[in-house]
């Protein structure tokens with residue numbers, strides 16, 4: 013088990029900065045996820061931690077020891093690649109044994125360790141098969157076993173689930189999390205799948221063009237996004253333009269499309285107020301808005317809207333509605349309490365205090 017410090021690390025290819033003065037710390041035993049869209053620099057950062065790429069600037073520390081220039085094979089990290097990178101001409105046993113042979117373990121020790129780890133990932137009975145004779149999920153577990161068998165200080169995983177079908181992906185989330193916890197190992201997991209990140213991680217660094225946009229727990233990122241980018245990337249969020257902002261104690265009253273909502277202050281008070289409206293948006297998740305029929309029962313602050321359409325999704329229905337400013341908004345209603353608003357119906361919308369003011 014180890015902690016990792018990434019200290020002001022920069023990596024460029026030609027004129028393009030891929031990782032831009034990025035700093036973060038991963039704690040002992042933590043399951044830490046690097047999340048972000050394609051091309052944001054996740055793999056580049058992971059490969060720097062593994063030692064396959066050396067940063068131009070900054071330092072990497074493993075348990076306070078500077079490993080910035082330590083070669084990959086001396087870093088005691090185990091890596092699972094997106095395409096698994098198994099040796100096709102070696103059996104499952106030999107694939108997993110590879111790292112131990114390189115490290116000159118005795119034959120008996122190799123047999124014991126490989127046997128144990130294959131049993132742990134549920135592949136003990138397939139030790140003599142070749143990768144070409146395995147399913148995607150089985151290959152994925154061989155790759156995990158190969159990374160774990162050397163008892164690395166850090167387990168690095170680059171989109172290890174992306175080649176699996178939807179059902180297996182979800183099962184393998186639990187397998188990986190369980191193995192990581194049993195081995196009591198620090199893990200860094202790369203994905204562009206926000207649901208995977210939310211369901212597996214202790215903490216998540218959301219990356220945007222080589223920088224951290226927000227670093228938080230899954231709950232923190234979902235409930236308290238700081239930016240429109242984070243609100244949009246994690247879960248679904250309506251991003252509503254702000255027409256006015258006014259302080260109200262620890263809260264901020266936000267004017268939107270003819271209505272108001274009072275939300276916790278998220279840095280607005282320290283912002284430049286004259287520019288504030290254009291610099292902020294209201295992030296309103298579909299479950300943080302309530303639809304009331306007609307305008308008669310509208311409460312102060314409610315926003316007038318009309319229904320465009322309704323989509324039934326089993327446990328919930330999602331409505332698309334048009335606001336007076338012409339924008340469209342989505343609202344979720346639990347099916348059990350959905351009165352079914354018809355298209356074109358005039359309604360009023362209450363925005364709950366769970367909405368967040370985010371940087372545009």
Ligand SMILES: Nc1ncnc2c1ncn2[C@@H]1O[C@H](COP(=O)(O)OP(=O)(O)OP(=O)(O)O)[C@@H](O)[C@H]1O
Nearest residue numbers: 025026030048049050051052053054055056057204
């Ligand atoms: N060897 C290289 N030479 C030049 N540019 C590179 C090289 N490797 C990566 N890049 C560029 O760096 C950027 C980040 O790449 P990286 O592979 O880290 O992204 P990623 O976040 O892992 O994306 P994905 O989700 O698609 O795997 C991309 O724009 C990519 O084209």
Ligand SMILES: [Mg+2]
Nearest residue numbers: 054055056170
């Ligand atoms: Mg990648």
